[in-house]
Amino acid sequence: MKVLFASGEAAPFFKTGGLGDVAYALPKEMVKQGIDVRVVLPNYSQMPEKFKKQLTEISHFRFQLGPKNVYCGIQTLTLEGVIYYFIDNLSYFDRASLYGEWDDGERFGYFSTAIIEMLEVIDWIPDIIHSNDWHTAMVPVLLVDRYHWKERLSHIRKVLTIHNLRFQGVFEPRILSDVFGTGYNTYTEDGLKYYDRVNFLKGAINFSDRITTVSPTYADEITTPEFGEQLDSVLRYNSWKLSGIINGIDYDLNNPSDDPMIPYHFDEKDLKGKALNKAELQAQAGLPVRDDVPLIGIVSRLTDQKGFHLIEEILDGLLQQELQIVLLGTGDPHFEQSFNYFASKYPDKMSSLITFDIKLAQLIYAGSDLFLMPSAFEPCGLSQMMSMRYGTLPIVHETGGLKDTVEPFNVYTGTGTGFSFNGFSAHNLWHTIELALDVYNNNPLAWERLVEQAMSRDFSWEKPAKSYIDLYTTLIKE
Structure with missing residues (x-):
């Protein structure tokens, strides 16, 4: 053929x-x-x-x-x-x-x-x-x-x-x-x-x-x-x-056990390297190095299609929680300015990196606890699969490839590979992030199981x- x-x-x-x-x-x-x-x-x-x-x-x-x-x-x-x-x-x-x-x-x-x-x-x-x-x-x-x-x-x-x-x-x-x-x-x-x-x-x-x-x-x-x-x-x-x-996704390029782009390697059986990547990411992003707060990563074009108007709507309230956010991307000047403003208002909680940096993007996939991707529509999306490969649980809107690749956390059975919401609104996004934070903070066993389930999914070609x-x-x- x-x-x-x-x-x-x-x-x-x-x-x-x-x-x-x-x-x-x-x-x-x-x-x-x-x-x-x-x-x-x-x-x-x-x-x-x-x-x-x-x-x-x-x-x-x-x-x-x-x-x-x-x-x-x-x-x-x-x-x-x-x-x-x-x-x-x-x-x-x-x-x-x-x-x-x-x-x-x-x-x-x-x-x-x-x-x-x-x-x-x-x-x-x-x-x-x-x-x-x-x-x-x-x-x-x-x-x-x-x-x-x-x-x-x-x-x-x-x-x-x-x-x-x-x-x-x-x-x-x-x-x-x-x-x-x-x-x-x-x-x-x-x-x-x-x-x-x-x-x-x-x-x-x-x-x-x-x-x-x-x-x-x-x-x-x-x-x-x-x-x-x-x-x-x-x-x-x-x-x-x-x-x-x-x-x-290309498993030769996206492999937490030997990725040359990240400083510390790990796999689903030994996550010590992931914790070290988190500390390295916090340091590079200018955030306090803390292992006791959830770190949310974002790597994206900053556009309406990617749901950034929803994030913008809830960001002031979100940053009053015990968490950190690292954002990497370029796009709509309005969003660039807005996220820079929030980063200056909450310097210990948000880092806004308005640039394109492949190595830093890989560190965000590897070092974050959660990955935020509430796209209005997403034909397939690669970032959510890459984040799961690195044990970072995605928060997504149930559309296109996001719906097909992210299994939402089931509070009763513990199954799932991330968190998702149906109905494209800031209200639904807020409650889904709240659920993710609750599991991270109050149910470490469920969290560990989700990370293992996410990393074990086959997203190879x-x-x-x-x-x-x-x-x-x-x-x-x-």
Whole structure:
């Protein structure tokens, strides 16, 4: 089985969010399970120098992009058993940012077209092309509309994964002629038409053979008006090919027993190292080093989507309790200023670190007692799984992947891996935090059991990768 995994980003080359983690870890695991998976990415100028030195050029050629005749270089390297192809064109990918440029429609239209054009050049035709989010969403559309006559490409099956439905790639209709050089036969309600514009992601939903998203609950949620981002009717129409496969986390990178990012190692049988990490985190965050207060960690983009308006609403009252909070992240300037204010008002109880620091993030996962993640919606979420891996119990809103991965504490049976609330409100968040604090302070045996249960859960990529392979196998046999 040959699979081409197409993405706008992948760690460790380029990463802005969870897609970068998935595009690195999932192909790596599928290769371990015997699948010939190769990854294709833009060759952004942001690639770290150590990887640039490893690149080898396979070929370069030109192709027609609307009225333009454009250059396309194909560079490659192999990392951890995975072959990577990089589409090289400085005029599109030598920019200040990966996304958010004025010509993103053309840039990723070029990328989607180049992915297909490269296949015959490298003489490797996959059985499956697995597109991810809107950046590669035109690949299935183009395979059906522009390249259907090419016999070598006609058998390729098309899989789309939606990592976050909010981002869709919406552009003016002229992009069809100006960039793709096609007519308007795909500009229909069951194609790309989205009101009076073109929607890349809608096109992929309609033209792919299978659609997955990153948790079973999110797969259900996006077919409703509340979470469907105005594509819920399209997803309901295509629900027969929609499923949810929960993401994993990379166990090579997230392992408390040997993580090089944390100063003290531990496992579920010996938690002494976790207590030492807590003291180290308190010291680095400028908080009093105390082992008798619960420490709540937060690592996130500071946005409404992540529920920070709920946290802000209860924070003044919360910080009057016997606890500490360490917050790490950047985002909405309002939240940045607000959390800095609370940290200055309660300097012994809150540390607000408005920055991006991977090493400090790992220490927060490893050294905190609780991890706060009350997202309004969360397609999958990785932080809650990482926190449980490190014995830090998550407090989450029951939505998307948070609902699928965090088992709420049952006060009667002692089962659970964290704490969760249903009904997105500050009131419900407050009471859930109160419950968590009560267990921490007054029921140490129950707390120890929860930590052990959280750390013993399997969030590796082994099972999700097998689910994708099963999906591919079913498609090829159809």
